[in-house]
Each structure stands twice: as C-alpha cells, then as structure tokens.
Amino acid sequence: MSGVGGNETEAEAGGPAEQLQRERQREQDLKELLEWFRQNEKLPKEIEPLLLRRFYQCMFGNVEETQKLIEVNYALRNRHPHLFIQRDPLDADSRRTFDYADILPLPGLTPEKYKVSLYCFRDFEATKMHHTEDTRAFFMVSDCRFVTPDDCANPEILSEGEVQIFDMKGTTMRHISRLTISTLRAYIKFLQLAFPVRLRAIHMVNCPTYLDRIVSVVKPFISEEVFKLIRFHTVSMDSLYEFVPRAMLPEEYGGGAGSLETLRTQTQKTLVEHRDYLMNPNHWVVEKTEKRSGNSWRFFK
Known part of the structure; x- marks a missing residue:
C-alpha cells in the first residue's frame, strides 16, 4: 500500500x-x-x-x-493504540528506551533527496531492551520528523524516500529472544502498508557472525519486496559510504554530521517541543470506529 x-x-x-x-x-x-x-x-x-x-x-x-x-x-x-496513541516522550518507558538506544534522524538529504535515520544501542545489556516500549519510541521520533522539515537549509523540499541504518553492534541472540512477535508484526505491517514516505533502503551495519540466525527469526514477517531493500554490511563501514554520504553520518561512523551526543540532544529537544502534538488525541484517535463498515479492515486480512 x-x-x-x-x-x-x-x-x-x-x-x-x-x-x-x-x-x-x-x-x-x-x-x-x-x-x-x-x-x-x-x-x-x-x-x-x-x-x-x-x-x-x-x-x-x-x-x-x-x-x-x-x-x-x-x-x-x-x-494498536499502545504503540501509536498512548504515549509520552517524557514518561519512564520512553526515558528507559532513550537511555540505552539511539533513534536519530540524521541532518540533511542524500543527493537523491533521501532522508536517513540511524538506530543503534548505547548500552548492550539485553535486559535493558523492552521491545514494545522501544517500538513506541521509534514511532514518536518518526511522527515528529514527519511534521518538521527534512532539510533546514531548504524547508520546502520533501524527501523522495527513506533510508534506515541499523547498527547491529552489540546485538546478541538474547536481544532477539526479547522480541515481542505481536509488536514486530505490527511494526513491519505499518512500515509496509502505512508509512507516509517511500522506503528506499535498509542498511544493516556491524553485522555479527551469527547474522543468519537473526535473519531467520525476522524474515517470516517481512515481505519479499521489503527484504530486497535490505543490505548487509559485514566487513566494514566503507561499503555503507557508497550509499550514504559520509558528511551525513555521525562522527563515530566516520562522518561529519556531529557527534551522537549532539544529534541525540537535538532529537530529544524536538520530541519535547512536539510533546503536545504527540499526545493530542485530535491528531490520532478515530472516535467513531463503530460506524466503520465491515470492509474497513480488509487491508489487514
């Protein structure tokens, strides 16, 4: 869709x-x-x-x-209101997610006018991962980004697509065991059917040696169309630079977009500024669900 x-x-x-x-x-x-x-x-x-x-x-x-x-x-x-509606960027669940992981829209656009976002662990302890709460935080950051300019230098320009970078450094099978299947299914379905931007590529960097085991867990939930967009970077970051300009990446990734800490601070500031918007039911809640016809849910069958 x-x-x-x-x-x-x-x-x-x-x-x-x-x-x-x-x-x-x-x-x-x-x-x-x-x-x-x-x-x-x-x-x-x-x-x-x-x-x-x-x-x-x-x-x-x-x-x-x-x-x-x-x-x-x-x-x-x-x-799925627990993922998309019942949320607060300043509550304890959100703070726990942002304390151990980074969910960061990167500044600017690629030459193809793609917007790039980075997701990585700050703390590798698997018990810090709470998949449903983390997914809710991901969508809060996304919803903030979708109502802010993609490129501050050219605020009228909209991105032509979305590029996602997942840094798998520190990922273990203990992390994978903490995935909630219902949350994973809802996340991927939303990405495939309802995202308001075109997904262009998903880059997995710092892939572990047991990557095949991780892929075997999540692949059944991903459409073939989306799976074809995934690129696994198993040797070095150099292969990522072929797709994402180094200037757009954080310093820790060999780039020139500032440090992870600086980007994290900017993202958190944006979340706080948009807190009322994220929590305003007028923007998210459908009040008259009882009047929907039986065909309204045909997309999910």
Whole structure:
C-alpha cells in the first residue's frame, strides 16, 4: 500500500508554465484532501499540513491512492493504540528506551533527496531492551520528523524516500529472544502498508557472525519486496559510504554530521517541543470506529 522501493519520481521537467500548472494542481489536490480528511469519520479531527503533503507525495500525487494510504495509516494506529496513541516522550518507558538506544534522524538529504535515520544501542545489556516500549519510541521520533522539515537549509523540499541504518553492534541472540512477535508484526505491517514516505533502503551495519540466525527469526514477517531493500554490511563501514554520504553520518561512523551526543540532544529537544502534538488525541484517535463498515479492515486480512 505505501511506497516501498520503486523508481518513480515526480515529474519536474518542463518549462515555467508546466511547473506552475503542477504547483496549482498540487495545491488544489491538497485542499481537497484536507476537506476530505475533515469530513471522513474514519479519521481523526486534525492533520498537520506537512504530514498531508508527505502522504500525497508518497503516492506520487494520486489523490485516490493517497486517501487509501491515509485510511490504512490511521486504522492501523487505532488498532494498536499502545504503540501509536498512548504515549509520552517524557514518561519512564520512553526515558528507559532513550537511555540505552539511539533513534536519530540524521541532518540533511542524500543527493537523491533521501532522508536517513540511524538506530543503534548505547548500552548492550539485553535486559535493558523492552521491545514494545522501544517500538513506541521509534514511532514518536518518526511522527515528529514527519511534521518538521527534512532539510533546514531548504524547508520546502520533501524527501523522495527513506533510508534506515541499523547498527547491529552489540546485538546478541538474547536481544532477539526479547522480541515481542505481536509488536514486530505490527511494526513491519505499518512500515509496509502505512508509512507516509517511500522506503528506499535498509542498511544493516556491524553485522555479527551469527547474522543468519537473526535473519531467520525476522524474515517470516517481512515481505519479499521489503527484504530486497535490505543490505548487509559485514566487513566494514566503507561499503555503507557508497550509499550514504559520509558528511551525513555521525562522527563515530566516520562522518561529519556531529557527534551522537549532539544529534541525540537535538532529537530529544524536538520530541519535547512536539510533546503536545504527540499526545493530542485530535491528531490520532478515530472516535467513531463503530460506524466503520465491515470492509474497513480488509487491508489487514
């Protein structure tokens, strides 16, 4: 349902007249989508304009497909409120996650206009991992990012896709044993069906020697389409630099984007600034679920 992979890009060729026509059509489509959103009883009361733009761009400007993606997104959110709605970036569960792991959107965009995010352990003790609470924290960071500019230097530019980097340093089979299957299934389903950005690549770095055992656990939950996007970097970080500019990576990864501590501080500041938004039911809760037709859940069968 959501844009996973693919090589399509929005057509930007043409002269000033064609560009102006596209901009007017985009404005008209977004205006109609906003009105549709407000009148749709399957959706919350409010949506941030930037998030609506992301849904629209994810579906390459197809209004009907955008509407389908939006409905799936909020249906999944309300089906799993413990992951997407009942949350607070300052509560004890969130603090525990952010104390032992980093969930960091990296500054800027790649030459292909992709946004890059990094996920890594700060503390390798497996008992510190609480999969459901950690997944909730991941979606809080994502939801903050989706309502903030992708590139501060060019705030009007939206990313053309998402690149995720998972640093597996310190990952053991004890960590894998602490995965909650229902949470893993919900996370992957949301990523595949409802994410408001196009997933372009997943890079696994610092892979352990027992990588095949880890993959065997999670692969049954991942679609073939998504699995093809995963690249395993087993030798060194050099192979990652072929896909992600070093300038975008933290200093600890041989990059020039500042230290992990600096990026962590920025991310936490953004979460605090958006706390009211993250916890506002008007943006997330569908109140009239009892009026949905029997076909509303067809996407999850």
